[in-house]
Amino acid sequence: MSVTDFLKGLPSYNENNFTKYHNDGGIRNNAKRPSVYLPTVDHPSDQVIVTEKTNILLRYLHQQWDKKSHHKKRDHLNLEAVDEAGSRKRPRLDNGSSGSSSANPAAGHSSNDARH
Amino acid sequence: MSTHQYVVTAHKPTAVTSCVTGNFTSPTDLNLILAKNNRLEFYVVTPEGLRPLKEICIYGKVCVMKFFRPKTEKKDLLFILTARYNTMILEAIGEGDNLEIKTKAHGNVADKIGKPSESGIIAIIDPESRAIGLRLYDGLFKIIPLENCGELKATSIRMEEIQIQDMEFLHGCPSPTVILIHHDHNGRHIKTHEISLKDKEFVKTPWKQDNIDAEASLIIPVPEPFGGAIIVGQETILYHDGTNYVAVTPPVIRQSTMSCYARVDSNGARYMLGDMSGRLFLLLLEHEEKMDGLQVVKDLKVEVLGEVSIPECITYLDNGVVFIGSRLGDSQLIKLNIKPDSKTNSYISVMETFTNLAPITDMVVVDLEKQGQAQLVTCSGAFKEGSLRIIRNGIGIQEHATIDLQGIKGMWPLKMGPSKEFDNTLVLSFVQQTRVLSLNGDEVSETEIVGFQSDCQSFFCGNVNHNQVLQITSVSARLVSTDSKQLIHEWKPPTEKNISVVACNKLQVLCATGSDLYYLEIGDKIIDQKAHAVLEYEVACLDVSLLDTGTEKASIAAVGLWTDISARILKLPSLDELNKEFLGGEIIPRSILVTCFDGINYLLCALGDGSMYYFNLNKETGILSEKKKVTLGTQPTVLRTFGSSTNSTNVFACSDRPTVIYSSNHKLVFSNVNLKEVNHMCSLHAEAYPDSLALSNDNTMTFGTIDEIQKLHIRTVPLGESPRRIAYQETSQTFGVITMRLDVMKASGLQPARNSASTLSTNTSSSAATMFKGAVTAPALDIGQETEIHNLLVVDQHTFEVHHCHQLMPSEYALSLVSARLGDDPRTYYIVGTALVNPEESEPKAGRIVVFLFEESKLTQVSEKEIKGACYCLIEFNGKLLAAINSTVRLFEWTTERELRLECSHFNNIIALFLKAKGDFILVGDLMRSMTLLQYKTMEGNFEEIARDFHPNWMTAVEIIDDDTFLGGENSYNLFVCQKDR
Numbered sequence A: 001m002s003v004t005d006f007l008k009g010l011p012s013y014n015e016n017n018f019t020k021y022h023n024d025g026g027i028r029n030n031a032k033r034p035s036v037y038l039p040t041v042d043h044p045s046d047q048v049i050v051t052e053k054t055n056i057l058l059r060y061l062h063q064q065w066d067k068k069s070h071h072k073k074r075d076h077l078n079l080e081a082v083d084e085a086g087s088r089k090r091p092r093l094d095n096g097s098s099g100s101s102s103a104n105p106a107a108g109h110s111s112n113d114a115r116h
Numbered sequence B: 001m002s003t004h005q006y007v008v009t010a011h012k013p014t015a016v017t018s019c020v021t022g023n024f025t026s027p028t029d030l031n032l033i034l035a036k037n038n039r040l041e042f043y044v045v046t047p048e049g050l051r052p053l054k055e056i057c058i059y060g061k062v063c064v065m066k067f068f069r070p071k072t073e074k075k076d077l078l079f080i081l082t083a084r085y086n087t088m089i090l091e092a093i094g095e096g097d098n099l100e101i102k103t104k105a106h107g108n109v110a111d112k113i114g115k116p117s118e119s120g121i122i123a124i125i126d127p128e129s130r131a132i133g134l135r136l137y138d139g140l141f142k143i144i145p146l147e148n149c150g151e152l153k154a155t156s157i158r159m160e161e162i163q164i165q166d167m168e169f170l171h172g173c174p175s176p177t178v179i180l181i182h183h184d185h186n187g188r189h190i191k192t193h194e195i196s197l198k199d200k201e202f203v204k205t206p207w208k209q210d211n212i213d214a215e216a217s218l219i220i221p222v223p224e225p226f227g228g229a230i231i232v233g234q235e236t237i238l239y240h241d242g243t244n245y246v247a248v249t250p251p252v253i254r255q256s257t258m259s260c261y262a263r264v265d266s267n268g269a270r271y272m273l274g275d276m277s278g279r280l281f282l283l284l285l286e287h288e289e290k291m292d293g294l295q296v297v298k299d300l301k302v303e304v305l306g307e308v309s310i311p312e313c314i315t316y317l318d319n320g321v322v323f324i325g326s327r328l329g330d331s332q333l334i335k336l337n338i339k340p341d342s343k344t345n346s347y348i349s350v351m352e353t354f355t356n357l358a359p360i361t362d363m364v365v366v367d368l369e370k371q372g373q374a375q376l377v378t379c380s381g382a383f384k385e386g387s388l389r390i391i392r393n394g395i396g397i398q399e400h401a402t403i404d405l406q407g408i409k410g411m412w413p414l415k416m417g418p419s420k421e422f423d424n425t426l427v428l429s430f431v432q433q434t435r436v437l438s439l440n441g442d443e444v445s446e447t448e449i450v451g452f453q454s455d456c457q458s459f460f461c462g463n464v465n466h467n468q469v470l471q472i473t474s475v476s477a478r479l480v481s482t483d484s485k486q487l488i489h490e491w492k493p494p495t496e497k498n499i500s501v502v503a504c505n506k507l508q509v510l511c512a513t514g515s516d517l518y519y520l521e522i523g524d525k526i527i528d529q530k531a532h533a534v535l536e537y538e539v540a541c542l543d544v545s546l547l548d549t550g551t552e553k554a555s556i557a558a559v560g561l562w563t564d565i566s567a568r569i570l571k572l573p574s575l576d577e578l579n580k581e582f583l584g585g586e587i588i589p590r591s592i593l594v595t596c597f598d599g600i601n602y603l604l605c606a607l608g609d610g611s612m613y614y615f616n617l618n619k620e621t622g623i624l625s626e627k628k629k630v631t632l633g634t635q636p637t638v639l640r641t642f643g644s645s646t647n648s649t650n651v652f653a654c655s656d657r658p659t660v661i662y663s664s665n666h667k668l669v670f671s672n673v674n675l676k677e678v679n680h681m682c683s684l685h686a687e688a689y690p691d692s693l694a695l696s697n698d699n700t701m702t703f704g705t706i707d708e709i710q711k712l713h714i715r716t717v718p719l720g721e722s723p724r725r726i727a728y729q730e731t732s733q734t735f736g737v738i739t740m741r742l743d744v745m746k747a748s749g750l751q752p753a754r755n756s757a758s759t760l761s762t763n764t765s766s767s768a769a770t771m772f773k774g775a776v777t778a779p780a781l782d783i784g785q786e787t788e789i790h791n792l793l794v795v796d797q798h799t800f801e802v803h804h805c806h807q808l809m810p811s812e813y814a815l816s817l818v819s820a821r822l823g824d825d826p827r828t829y830y831i832v833g834t835a836l837v838n839p840e841e842s843e844p845k846a847g848r849i850v851v852f853l854f855e856e857s858k859l860t861q862v863s864e865k866e867i868k869g870a871c872y873c874l875i876e877f878n879g880k881l882l883a884a885i886n887s888t889v890r891l892f893e894w895t896t897e898r899e900l901r902l903e904c905s906h907f908n909n910i911i912a913l914f915l916k917a918k919g920d921f922i923l924v925g926d927l928m929r930s931m932t933l934l935q936y937k938t939m940e941g942n943f944e945e946i947a948r949d950f951h952p953n954w955m956t957a958v959e960i961i962d963d964d965t966f967l968g969g970e971n972s973y974n975l976f977v978c979q980k981d982r
Helices: A056-075 A076-084 A102-116
Strands: A047-051 B019-022 B031-036 B038-046 B049-057 B063-066 B076-080 B086-093 B100-108 B122-125 B131-135 B140-145 B152-158 B163-169 B177-185 B187-196 B200-204 B208-212 B217-221 B230-231 B237-240 B243-247 B257-264 B270-275 B279-289 B294-308 B313-318 B321-325 B331-336 B348-354 B362-366 B375-380 B385-406 B410-414 B424-431 B432-438 B443-447 B458-464 B468-473 B477-481 B488-491 B502-504 B508-513 B516-523 B526-534 B539-543 B557-560 B566-571 B577-582 B590-596 B601-605 B612-619 B624-631 B638-643 B651-656 B659-665 B665-675 B680-684 B691-695 B701-718 B722-729 B734-747 B749-752 B763-765 B786-796 B802-807 B810-821 B828-836 B847-855 B856-868 B871-877 B879-884 B888-894 B902-906 B913-919 B921-925 B931-935 B942-948 B955-961 B967-968 B976-977
Touching: A056 B152, A102 B847, B019 B063, B019 B313, B019 B321, B049 B348, B063 B122, B076 B122, B100 B152, B122 B163, B131 B163, B163 B217, B177 B217, B177 B624, B217 B257, B237 B294, B243 B294, B270 B313, B294 B348, B362 B722, B375 B722, B385 B691, B410 B458, B410 B680, B410 B691, B424 B458, B458 B502, B468 B502, B468 B508, B477 B526, B488 B526, B502 B539, B508 B539, B557 B590, B557 B601, B566 B601, B577 B624, B590 B638, B590 B651, B601 B638, B638 B680, B651 B680, B659 B810, B722 B810, B722 B828, B734 B810, B786 B810, B786 B828, B802 B847, B802 B856, B810 B847, B810 B879, B828 B856, B828 B871, B828 B879, B847 B871, B847 B879, B871 B942, B879 B913, B888 B913, B902 B942, B913 B955, B921 B955, B931 B967
Parallel strands: A047 B100, A047 B152, B257 B313, B385 B665, B539 B590, B763 B802, B810 B871, B871 B913
Antiparallel strands: B019 B031, B031 B038, B038 B049, B063 B076, B076 B086, B086 B100, B122 B131, B131 B140, B140 B152, B163 B177, B177 B187, B187 B200, B187 B208, B217 B230, B230 B237, B237 B243, B257 B270, B270 B279, B279 B294, B313 B321, B321 B331, B331 B348, B362 B375, B375 B385, B385 B701, B410 B424, B424 B432, B432 B443, B458 B468, B468 B477, B477 B488, B502 B508, B508 B516, B516 B526, B539 B557, B557 B566, B566 B577, B590 B601, B601 B612, B612 B624, B638 B651, B651 B659, B659 B665, B680 B691, B691 B701, B722 B734, B734 B749, B734 B786, B786 B802, B810 B828, B828 B847, B847 B856, B871 B879, B879 B888, B888 B902, B913 B921, B921 B931, B931 B942, B955 B967, B967 B976
């Protein structure tokens, strides 16, 4: 197959497009410029794009914890009560889910840790 | 007192950094959208071509621009990411003039920490519009799930792969899946990640392929039915769908690197690829149907289609028309042809080019014609798109209609019949033929005026007094009634000689047959011969224009003569000579005109070589004063007056560089017109074309209107290689241009990769490496490797022809150029500063300052000075040469032995890149330590640092505004002003 065959049947969206293209005997320079758009009406945007501020490591740990605690609840519903009565350290669940910005001071360190 | 500076943009950005095609303004409109730095241009594709819709300015540099269409939408939405990580999703609402752009969503996605990726920002959109993926920082992938309501929360996902070359979403995956090329110490690999939008995690790696092409850089996701992706490398093109793969190594792709692509078919069977050398390829996926009905890719075919501007982005529009967006050269609208061009073997024809000035590496402001109209000459573009651009203020012609007509020799508007206000007829003169066009509304049809002689060329046609029109041919002057169109009276020269030159107003006629001059007056139904004179030589041009609008009769006439090349003022009606002025030279005057601008009378006389003399004219005495000369073009020039709507007089000079002459503040202004060539023109005030001009060149006639204000006009002088520095030398009427071209190592030695300004120059010379002890030996090159060759070109200021090309040593980079007069030496030199580049060294340790003299079309080296570093900048400083060499600023004297001798130095810089001087002050721009102001102490012969900006600005340009105010440009695209602390 030749290039000619490859170039056959190029897609057409509207077969009239470019049919009346006026080419005045060679290459022309385009002098036309679109008019400048000046917004006069204020369209409030429907949605806002926000970037999550939670540190990746913290998010990962919370996710893991959520999974774990979920498993525990299901598998060892009885044992958990005993465990909680013990002196083991445990995470503070109350502010964990909101991903507050208070986690930020540790940000640099913990993101490095996550890579190791 | 604090002063403020303000910046005005003279020309909007022209480099196209991104282009997309889709249905944006309506579900059926096919739109092309171009991103040019901080501007977006919206076009719609029509049968006539691209129609501009709107231009939008955004506050930011567009980095990524992509269309996407959520399942619920009937048209495409535009996603934009700027260099400062602002994202937006735009939608068009309304149509035509009511088009509004609505920001559907917006927000900043920057992180407080993270290392911006060296391979740049990547933003990708899932083909099913489920998510947007961003790679902004190394090791992090940010995902924005596209939900219909609520806030769009961008979440970072940790990504093991650090160095990512390219990334895309795959088609036809149940959950969004990315494919990426990443680089590690073993080479480059491809890997896929499936994303869980719920958990914001990479959940699995459906497939991967290690150790692909070592330079693989481009991923093309393939839509269904095939799926998978194409990986484009330096040598191989690979198709992989996770289970099967096809790889090809077409030799033709090896010469350069593919940089961009466009999908042609929606089923993903064909793609266009563009490489860094400006070649356009077609990539075809050959497929077969398996027994189970599955479509599988069987083979890849790569074919060269031809050459285009070096592309930055490509997009397929419609019916074989493609837009090539370029950052290094002019963008283009091209058509793909099924049959190759018989000469070039290219399948591409260029339909339209879009002027691009970028990247401008250097520029000079010059006033070539000494008319107070400065123009800018820039070093624009790079590689094969390198060019000089001459930018000047000019007047634009808005074309309203064009008619293909060849060989027009003259044009005149007429008011025939009852028409009093509008011209309704246009007479066109050809060799041995006169044709009459009637203008009815915007319809133009051929007609006849019975009284006209149509089988010979007309020298003049026009309405004259008493409802008559006059036609003058080589045989006679014919008076015709505007009502009956019948011949009323005919005047023939008393001798058998043919009429050669004529001039007319509504009442008076001058006819010349050789050196015989006849003065005629037009009466009711009669042409009266009033006077006859025999001049010394044959008449070359004539004029009998009215100087005062109040009068009907001119009291003087102007004549240009052959042989003695003189302009003469004759008294009317006697034809007595009032004054004669020898123009000098051997070029015949071709057009002469008396006219009044701003109450001052002028005589303009254009010569056969495109130059024009002009004088102040005393209409009583005929005395000419204040003779001035201006170059308008290079071809014989024809002068015609036309009125503009403001009623002031304008003169149109028809030539290869058409010019409009008018007066501003009692000074003549010569303003370029944005047309290539105009042979003849006349003003036209027809009903459909009011206040217009009719203009003709060799092939066409155009009706158009003329802009009231001047705009920037750009002329391009292609070089075909990268221009780096430019300097103007008035004494030799030349520009010095430093250029760089790429040579390729062949079996026979180094050869230019392509023909360009430096290889096509007839006069050449070179600096031989052995002549200079500091020379670095050029590293041995393998066959096929490229190397940079630096040249000094001397270019004619009028024709832009290269007079001479001097090639520098191998590995020698020319970095600076100045045209300067040094010391008491009366000659003006071109001085080049260079660096000898050794790839092993972190910064150049040697270089040269070479002094050249261009005299009598020859360039000779006068002197050279060895320096210990790269000479980044050279300027003339009070008859001495000031150089920025690595971290130092050094002043050199020019001795009587014509050698450079070091006088003093200043050391307090990282790398001194830019110098500007004013009086004894020197402004130094540093690589990273902003600007420093030095003062040269004449008595002590040294520099004193008198002011410094302590901000860590990485400078790109410096300028002195006045003694206390300094302008700097830095590498984050900011301009800033520093004031001297007093």
